[in-house]
Amino acid sequence: MENNTVAQAATSELLERARSVKNASIPLAQCTNEQRRSALIAMADSLASSADNIVEANLQDLRRSEEAGLNDALLARLKLNKDKLNLAIKGIRQVSSLPDPIGLIQLQRELSEGLYLSRITVPLGVLGVIFESRPDAVMQIASLAIRSGNGAILKGGSEARLTNESIVDALQKGLKVSDVLPESLCLLTTREESLGLLSLDGIVDLIIPRGSNELVRFIQDNTRIPVLGHADGICHLYIDSEVDLKQALNIAIDSKCQYPAACNAIETLLLHNDIASSFLQIAIPRFHELGVTLIGDEISQGYGIANKAVETDWSSEYLDLKLSVKVVTSIDKAIEHIRRYGSRHTDAIATSNKESARKFLHTVDSSGVYHNCSTRFADGFRYGFGAEVGISTQTLPPRGPVGLDGLVTYRYFLEGDGHMAEEFSSGVKSFTHRDL
Amino acid sequence: MENNTVAQAATSELLERARSVKNASIPLAQCTNEQRRSALIAMADSLASSADNIVEANLQDLRRSEEAGLNDALLARLKLNKDKLNLAIKGIRQVSSLPDPIGLIQLQRELSEGLYLSRITVPLGVLGVIFESRPDAVMQIASLAIRSGNGAILKGGSEARLTNESIVDALQKGLKVSDVLPESLCLLTTREESLGLLSLDGIVDLIIPRGSNELVRFIQDNTRIPVLGHADGICHLYIDSEVDLKQALNIAIDSKCQYPAACNAIETLLLHNDIASSFLQIAIPRFHELGVTLIGDEISQGYGIANKAVETDWSSEYLDLKLSVKVVTSIDKAIEHIRRYGSRHTDAIATSNKESARKFLHTVDSSGVYHNCSTRFADGFRYGFGAEVGISTQTLPPRGPVGLDGLVTYRYFLEGDGHMAEEFSSGVKSFTHRDL
Secondary structure, three states: OOOOOOOOOOOOOHHHHHHHHHHHHHHHHHHHHHHHHHHHHHHHHHHHHHHHHHHHHHHHHHHHHHHHOOOHHHHHHHHHOHHHHHHHHHHHHHHHHOOOOOOOOEEEEEEEOOOEEEEEEEEEEEEEEEEEOOOHHHHHHHHHHHHOEEEEEEOOHHHHHHHHHHHHHHHHHHHHHOOOOHHHEEOOOOHHHHHHHOOOEEEEEEEEEHHHHHHHHHHEEEOOOOOOOOOOOOEEEEEEEOOOOHHHHHHHHHHHHOOOOOOEEEEEEEEHHHHHHHHHHHHHHHHHOOOOOOEEOOHHHOOOOOOOOOOHHHHHHOOOEEEEEEEOOOHHHHHHHHHHOOOOOEEEEEEOHHHHHHHHHHHHOEEEEEEOHHHOOOOOOOOOOOOEEEEEEOOOOOOHHHHHHHHHHEEEEEEEEEHHHHHHHHHOOOOOOOOO | OOOOOOOOOOOOHHHHHHHHHHHHHHHHHHOOHHHHHHHHHHHHHHHHHHHHHHHHHHHHHHHHHHOOOOOOOHHOOOOOOOOHHHHHHHHHHHHHOOOOOOOOOEEEEEOOOOOOEEEEEOOOOEEEEOOOOOHHHHHHHHHHHHHOEEEEHHHEEHEEHHHHHEHHHHHHHHHHHHOOOOHHEEEEEEEHHHHHHHEEOOEEEEEEEEEHHHHHHOOOOOOOOOOOOOOOEEEEEEEEEOHHHHHHHHHHHHHHHOOOOOOOOOOEEHHHHHHHHHHHHHHHHHHOOOOOEEEEHHHHHHHOEEEEOOOOHHHHHOOOOOOEEEEOOOOOHHHHHHHHOOOEEEEEEEEOHHHHHHHHHHHHOOOEEEEEEOHHHOOOOOOOOOOOOEEEOOOOOEEEEEEHHHHEEEEEEEEEEEEOOHHHHOOOOOOOOEOO
16 A cells, blocks of 8 residues: 555644535535526626736736746646636636536436435535646636535645635625625635645545646545546557558547647557558658657567657656557557556557457446547547546546536435335335336 | 555465456456356356355354354354355345346437447446455355456455355356356455455455444545445434324334344434424333333433433444434424534434425435435335445445445447547537437
């Protein structure tokens, strides 16, 4: 067990703040669909009228972070100009119009005469969300939380402190003119609070980390609260022996290059021995043009790849224009490689052989298994969920891209008229188990 | 954080055994419904023909445990005579006839022309099951695992070692004449192996503890693998001011006495002030007759309860003929009490007022919320699931009584014809998101 627990109890101040979110989440869970939708619109309106303050706060954060020597990539993520803010506000309005995930009847059954069971979706309660920079994520997650009837404790990065304070202030002002209590949202800013948040099992029902793999893994190792997230996205494309090589190359290029920093971009290309040479002949110049560094095993080096892949490459998530290539002698070897090194995120096969496709799709145990298409489709919006709460690489549901329904649970409602279990044990009454 | 991690890496022998279950689980996941059903029948047949050996092994375990001074309750749980064995074998045959939880299509959607998404249920992979005594549970869980296409690593108590060895031997012999590999099941017997099992994340997908609250809590605190189970069942019955007192008393008696050792039995009775006196007048003699010890708060003591309840009583799971009683001034106070002391298992209201019922059912955040019926219905069989894997008191699904569908997950299948994300970003193609 690599559980390096950082024991850090919540301070009484944090406990009090968390409890006030919990208390506000109770009436929030009772709100109607219309009340939650209106709350989102009020949040969006309030952000729009606070836009100048938010952008100004962000400029201060940017200035301070620049002076502190934050690197360009992080500064770009921290930056929130009018355009990005307007996009986030538009996103909140879109979330308001998504179908309600609450109150869905999943099961309705007569257990016996006069005894009725139903299973209905309800909010989880309180979400704990931990961000690294990215102030736009604060707005997105806050709106998903309220839409699904959940309170949220939001912990942003210290470099975005002023921006986040100004955003949460605007969101709460919006809630004030709605039927949802402003205390449904709260912002934490210090690292101590973040560690304390991880200890709030019993108050916080789900932790959603938004940040680096290291952040996610740290959180998973240090809390008893369920965590929705993925630490790694090591995705593969296997190109089979019977295949349209040109199509396969296009899929490989899209899977690697369309947005290399995404978790659903591929890191490794597995090539069947029969096509490896001819594939690489057309692929190497294309990848070269696109600025992709190829590294390969011994055989693929023989086919023209200049750089050597080492053992650690197969389990590396580059998140960059870099791709490892391995030649395999069979589809089974490809599947074996994916089982050993993959992260059960999304893996694809390019083949014109239906039997090979069937085998790959049914044997690779990843949340997404694809045939003749890019791994980049692994995304809540592209799946048509209307929103993406996160992508989960755990085995248990929810896995893969998770939409609003990842923020709800269910409750069993049983209504009777004096029904007792003893009547059924003794045989006086019997179960009908009739679905309604 | 109360995470008292017991760092205990798996030995290389345990790792090897676990990996061989994992390897066997891969073809098992590909087996058809019919193959898995036949495997269960072969397991049942093999147990039947090994019955004498199993009962003899159990007698030896009983003799040894008796000499070691095991208490009567535990000896009773350890005992496996012909009748109990036959019941377990019958149970396996019943599980074989349950509807297949695998291959269910949960979503089928055209994302764009020629690009099809489906979400289909698949086995989890490998289950880790940890028992205390109860050799019948070994047979039950092994059959649920194979039925749902999962391998299982079974860890029984050392007092039941010979019985469990003889059971697993018979189960594997049954599998040998089926299409399922006998290596899909393995038995661990030592405490070291049990601790090692908890470290097998990456191989084991779900831990199912079957035993005391202490066992469950220990496991939850010492593994990164998801745990299906509940540590506490602190259930309540609240009797409202407008109520059929006689019916309410029957519900209270059934909820407490029908099987007091069950997690779904009530531990606390909450009484509205308006009916407390008249209710206790009829209830005290009835509970007395039934051998139930009542302990109460100050007000209920004023109404005739002899023993005083102290603060720790409200969070105690007696699992015995003992019931704590508290008088509250309103339904809100009852809900507050349940929120504070309950374990979100099952809580009931007895009332003839529909508005009070609605309020209780929608505000109490337990996995089961009941109106005018006994809490003892919280059970997979009674819900009509055909089997019960366990009862979960976590907030996230699956919660409450969990049937076979708690042992499966899903995978997203995406099939295209050279589809690339870039075509959609650039606007060449567009999403249709049409459910099929």
